[in-house]
Amino acid sequence: MTKHSTKIWPRTRYVALCLAGVSVLSYVSCGDHESIPATVTFTEHVAPILYGNCSICHRPGGTAHFSLVTYEDARKSAGASAYVTKERIMPPWPADPHYTTFKGERILSERDIQILGKWAEEGAPQGPADKMPVLPKYPDGSENGTPDMRISVPPYFLKANSSDRFLLVKVPFELPRDTFASLVEFVPGKSNVVHHVNGDLVSYEFDKKKDVFAGERALDMQADTAKLLAAFQRLGLPNDDGTYPVLQKSVVNYLPGAVGQKYPDGIGGYKLPRKGIFLLNDMHYGFTNKDDITDSSYINIFFSKTQPDRPLQEFQLGTLSSFGNAPVLPDLIIQPNTVKPVHSQYTVPEDISVLTINPHMHLLGKSFKAYALKPNGDTIRLISIPRWDFNWQYFYTFKKMVKIPMGSTIVAEGVYDNTKQNLNNPFSPPRLVRDNSGSMKSTDEMFQFIVSYLPYREGDENISLDVK
Ligand code: HEC
Incomplete structure (x- = not known):
């Protein structure tokens, strides 16, 4: 077939050929009308x-x-x-x-x-x-403009040729008064080694904590996961009376290539206390090459003048599920040389509008799928990841909010591959791998589905989330 002949073909015929699922034009693919x-x-x-x-x-x-x-x-x-x-x-x-x-x-x-x-x-x-086109101006610091406040993350030294490190890092702050932030954004110093960060916000009642800066700043998670409470003590997280302050999850996250999630005005955002801590609970440094590296990452805060009237809410299915009633089924115990499917489900007690979702598994993950079953039996698709990739665990934000009506059951399904065919298998030969009280060590497993949502309001499904 010559190039010339494609041009004179009637469009309808071209489309029909595409619908048959076979592109007979080796140099033109279906759906792309430009040769x-x-x-x-x-x-x-x-x-x-x-x-x-x-x-x-x-x-x-x-x-x-x-x-x-x-x-x-x-x-x-x-x-x-x-x-x-x-x-x-x-x-x-x-x-x-x-x-x-x-x-x-x-x-x-x-x-x-x-x-x-x-x-x-x-x-x-x-x-x-x-x-030659002009190279776009890529941002240096923030894609979201000039932040109102920048807090440094303790610098971290990585020797040449070091392997993955998981840290628990404390980033304390004090503000003149309680305030609101529209966005809290993690910016990696050396983005080629900072793999991902899940950051929570610890908020203190003013008179319950004298010094948020006291205590250690960073601990090696791989040594400390089994003793998480002890680690919290060493970081000085408890109130002065030994009780625990409020912790809000996933306030500042980072993943390779990801930028801070800005939502439309009034949606999302956080209340920041006068005294608080960003707890980077699982700050993952990837392996380094031949150079020693010191990473100096930081956190940008964008204040908001008004209180966001619709703060995001979140629930989690699976490992460490928010309610304890959306466990992983069957238990996440993966025998060597097996491929194991698991699932978790949760029935929403009210109408909700879903904004952002985050599937999470570790190295044995093979595929992930999530959807909601409405009471009338219809399916609302949420996400399908046919080929799980530990290195790319995005927070996926829908272009428009997705309404999930009360009584719908959200189902998350995962498949784990603990055979030697899984090139990411951390063990050779394969060993029994399981979840380990929510250990984030990549050689332990997790199965999680995190959903950020708002209680539904009329018209939510028409609001575009595709804001810059
Ligand atoms: C979100 C960030 C990101 C984007 C976008 C991206 N890459 Fe990559 N790419 C990476 C990272 C990280 C690696 C892993 C290797 C590394 O550390 O450099 C990689 C690896 C690669 C490799 C090497 C693969 C290997 O096995 O050695 C190639 C080739 C490549 N990318 C090409 C591309 C091309 C072409 C595009 C655009 C069409 C693209 N990448 C877009 C981040 C990205």
Whole structure:
């Protein structure tokens, strides 16, 4: 088939062929009506794809360890880029876009994938210099503007060639008065080693705690998980009388490539106490290469003038479920050389509007799926991750809120692969792996589904969450 013949084909015929599920046009994919150029060059065709989809991470100072900015950089990885995009390993977006779609999706079109493939095949030509697009201005510090306050996370030293580290880090603060924040955002110092952070907010009643700065600042989780309460003591978290203050989960999270979640005005946000602590409960540093590294991350706070009138609420299914009545079934005990499905479910006692969801498993995770069953039997799709990837655990925000009516049952299903075929299996030969009282060690397992929601209000499903 020649290129010429596609152009004169009636559109309806083309669409019909696509519906049959087979693209007979090897160089044009279904759904992309623009054909692939006869000669694919870096400046004309490839750079726009890389700048729009890859360089946010693949640039000097980005999350990835190599850059895809200059022609030379991109040429060196042309073959690898063609491969990882064809396999949809890159850009990293584990959720299946055919099941549900989310804000900020990182997904290449079939056409982009074919362009990268053709470019690599044809020897990665450079193309005319005057066609070179301008590199977008990537943010340095925050994508959300200038923060009102910045608090440093204790610097952390990583030796060259060190393996993963999980820390429990305390970031105390004092404010002149109780206030509100529209966004609390974690910014990695060295984004190529900071893997992820789950940060909670500990709020003290003013007269219950004299000194929020007293105590240790950072502990090694892998040594301390089994003794979490002891770790809390060492960090000086309890009130002066030994009781525990209020802890609000998931106030400041970070994942590779993720940016702070801004919601429309009045939605989300936090009440910040005069005395408080951000408890980075599971700050994960990935392995380092040949260089010693000192990471100096920080937390940005954006105050809000008014009290957000709809603070986010959250519940969790699975390991450490918020209610204890959405346990993992059967128990998360995964025998060696087995593939094990588990599930967890929770029936919502009121109408809710779901904004953001976060599936969580560790290295044995194979797939994840969540949906809600309405009382009338209908299914509301939430997320499907056919190929679980420990390295990319996004907080997925819907483009518009998803209403789940009272009495619906939210079901989360996970599959674990504890065979040697699972290349991420931390043990060789495979060993029995289980959840360990909520241990976040990646060699223990977890099964969690975290849902951020609001009590439903009329019209919620029409509010766009796709705000910048
Ligand atoms: C959200 C951040 C992010 C985005 C977006 C992203 N990458 Fe990556 N990419 C990474 C990280 C992190 C790695 C892991 C290796 C590393 O640390 O550099 C990686 C690895 C790779 C690798 C090496 C794979 C291997 O097995 O060695 C290639 C090639 C690659 N990316 C190409 C791309 C291309 C092409 C795009 C855009 C279409 C893209 N990436 C988008 C973060 C990203």
